Amino acid sequence: MPLNPTVVEVTERIIKRSAPTRRRYLDRMAKAKSDGPARAHLSCSGQAHAFAAAGEDQARLAGANTGNLGIVTAYNDMLSAHQPFERYPTLIRDAIRADGGTAQVAGGVPAMCDGVTQGEAGMELSLFSRDVIALAAGVALSHNTFDAAVYLGVCDKIVPGLIIAAQSFGHIPSVFLPAGPMTSGLPNDEKAKVRQRFAAGEATREELLKAEMAAYHGPGTCTFYGTANTNQMLMEFMGLHLPGASFVNPNTNLRDALTIEGAKRALSLSALGNHYTPVCDVLDEKAYVNGIIGLNATGGSTNLLIHLIAMARAGGILLDWEDFSDLSEITPLIARVYPNGLADVNQFHAAGGLGFMIGQLLNAGLLHDDTRTVSGEGLESYTYEPKLTDAGLTWTPGTGTSLNTGILRPATEPFQETGGLARLVGKLGTGVMKISAVAPEHRIVEAPARVFHDQDEVKAAFKAGEFTDDVVIVVRFQGPKANGMPELHSLTPLLGILQGRGQKVALVTDGRMSGASGKVPSAIHVCPEALDGGPIAQVQDGDIIRVDAEAGALEILTEGVLERPHATADLSDNHWGVGRDMFTAFRNTVGSANTGATVFGEF
Template identity: 90%
Template sequence: MPLHPMLERVTERVIERSAPSRRRYLDRMAAAKSQGPARAHLSCSGQAHAFAAAGPDQGRLAEASVGNLGIVTAYNDMLSAHQPFERYPTLIRDAIRAAGGTAQVAGGVPAMCDGVTQGEAGMELSLFSRDVIALATGVALSHNTFDAVVYLGVCDKIVPGLIIAAQSFGHLPAVFLPAGPMVSGLPNDEKAKVRQRFAEGKASREELLAAEMAAYHGPGTCTFYGTANTNQMLMEFMGLHLPGSSFVNPNTDLRDALTVEGAKRALSLSALGNHYTPVCDVLDEKAFVNGIVGLNATGGSTNLLIHLIAMARAGGIILDWEDFCDLSEVTPLIARVYPNGMADVNQFHAAGGLGFMIGQLLNAGLLHDDTKTVAGDGLENYTAEPKLVDGALNWTPGSGESLNTGILRPATDPFQDTGGLSRLIGSLGTGVMKVSAVAPEHRKVEAPCRVFHDQDAVKAAFKAGEFTGDTIIVVRFQGPKANGMPELHSLTPLLGILQGRGQKVALVTDGRMSGASGKVPSAIHVCPEALDGGPIAQLRDGDVLRVDAEAGVLQIITEGVLERPHATANLENNTWGVGRELFSTFRGAVGSANTGATVFGDF
């Protein structure tokens, strides 16, 4: 199928824009390739330290005669999505040993749960944790004793942080090994109804807790289509998972077989063999464009509008929100997974999942098939699905048809003709909106605004009954420089209540919303942020704004606003407590949301 002209145009634009930085990056990777792992060149003392605890693998490591696989793990047993990783190092070591190689845990990285910190001070560390994860991975791999790496991570900031670091070690092959989603519990829409009833004072805290625990009830990722599961989609669309592996449940025979095969595949791609495939060759401009298409076709998390930009920059590739917007205009929305629909990711996977979607988008000319992946050359590999046949792992052709057209539709008959994202531009700055879950009648709001400097003040105004008419709620001083850009997902229930009363309502913020943000129009990631001199800092209560996702407009209607002085905020309470004092350097160095909100600058 010929490529869609817009896909070609955006890809060419990204390649041209990125040419100088991409060339510098690839030159660095070529130099690293030529040097190879250092373990054979270590001093005797250095080798003894590196191999001292390797048990039966000591001899093979000292001889440097076999491949050594590094394991970077985000395991902890507080995160349901990461608890299954506890078993992975043993599975991997045994499999690699049986294959004649060696494997070592190179290091661990932190992994926080945004679900725990929603509405809490700890959320102000969430975005920065991505860059901490990248730094921690850099430390883990700095011993330079590995021929390939497997990365164990799933959730919101973990995969992007691991990708940033993997790009720094881009001369090494990399395979990402997921844990899979928890089995389905209380349906997500039922959980949301209890949340909304609680916000209205119609449900007790005991009822709320019971509903939440029935929804989040076992090991694996949450079953809604938020940032964590969007990450898993991207790893397949970008060729870093084994085909069909993203949404296989934890602690199953198939999950274990995929883990073992992924580890062996990583080592087989090292420079010691005949199929050397470093990650710098996998994550090229076309792979990132494929990722953006996947994001739009699935109605994925808005957090990836920040993370994909930061991930790409680590490999010298420069993405812009314009690229996301242009691809959204031609990418059909062909999946409905909560909050964009009623189904969860297990039902999505059963209906045909990512293999069906990739096949549809390839046939529509909306994906580059000529990319390198850990499964071989070509994205066509990712239309297959893994199965265990007599205990052996095999890939068979996936279903060419959706098994539930309420969840998955062909590209020729989509849920909507355009993707799930919209870029907004105007006198208020630049922002983005996830529109896949917003009904068409709610995508344009023009109303007076109420201005707040934190989400607690919004909740207090709601409880006091102050929102009685059409309202655009502005929450500013929530950007990366101000307080680390926390998600404001805890505002979702009350915004839904206002919308349910028939009021026109929207949110405008220089902060973030959850990857599971849904039916209320939310212009987020507004740049410049308030602390960086953005017009959002010049607004006052009663100013009329226009938020129009259809036309891509974020406009101040009231005249004279831009002549006002910029408001200031007392941010002293954002600088300490739950570790926030440790991140003052990050707040001072971080870039804007539209450049990835990263502390690393240009690589």
């Protein structure tokens, strides 16, 4: 199938826009490649320090003629998604040693859980943690002793941060090793109903806790389709996972076999072998277009509208929200996973999963099939699924038909003709909206504004019974420069209650919503942010705002708003406590959401 003309046009536009920065990046990577395996250049003292604790591997490491694999891990056992990584270094070391190579844990990176910090002060460090992760991974690899690397990470900011670091060391082949989703617990829609009942005062805290613990009950990634699982989808669409690796449950034989094979594959792609495939050659403009198509086709997390831009910039590639919007217009939504449907990711995987989706999108001419991947083959190899037989790990053709059309549909019979994301532009600025879970009748809201400077004020107004009519709730001074751009997901239950009462309701904010944002239309990531002089700082209570996801509009209909002085806010309480005082430099240097909200300049 020939490529869709819009895919061709957007790809060429990105290539042209990125040409100077991409060229500089690739020149740097070419120089790094020419230096050869790094540890051979270390001084004798440097080598002795690097190999001192390697035990039986010391001789191999000193010989410098066998591959040394660096492991960058986000392990901690507070995150369910990352707890399975505790076992990975041993699995990897033993497997690589059996193949004649060596593996060392290069370093660890932090990994926080947005689910724990939702509505808490710690959420104001969440977005910045992505760039901290990139910095920490950079420190880990700076010892220059590795021929290839594997990255152990899953959740919201961790994978994007690791990608940024991997591209900084883009001459090194890299494979990402996931942990997989936890087994299914309490259905996500039932959990959401308990949350709404609690927000309305109809359920006790004990009932809420019981429901939450029944949903989040074991090791592995949360089973809804939020940012963590969107990350896993991207790693397959962009060729950095082994085919079919994303949604295999933790602590299973197949999961272990994929982990071992992924580590071996990483070393096989090093400059010491015959199939040198550095990550800078995998993550090109076409790979990012494939990722954006996957994001739209699955109705993925809005957080990736920030992260993908930051990730791409680390490789000299300049993405724009217009690219996402244009690709959304020609991408069919072919998956329904909670909060866009009732299924969880385990059910999605069982119905055909990513292999079925990639096959459908390739056949529809919506994906570049000639990208380089860690599988050693093109994207077509990602339509295959892993099997563990008596003969070992193998890949066989995946299903060509959906096993549950309520979860997955062919590209010719989609849930909707366009993707799950919309770009909104107007007098209020530029924002984005996840529309895959928003019913068509709720996608246009025109109503008076109620303006707040933090989410606690919104909750207080709700409890006081102040939202009795149609309303556009504006929550400003939530951008990256103001307070680190926290997610406002804790507003979701009360917004859902208002919508359920028959009110027209929308959210407009320069902050973020969770990757699990759902049925209430939310214009988020609004740029410029209030602290940067954006029009959102000129809105007052009662101004008429129109949020129109169908037309892509974010408008102020009241006259004279843009002639008003900009509101100010006392943000001093957001700049200390729970570690926030240590991030002043981040708040002072961070870029806007539409450029990735990153503290890094050009790489």
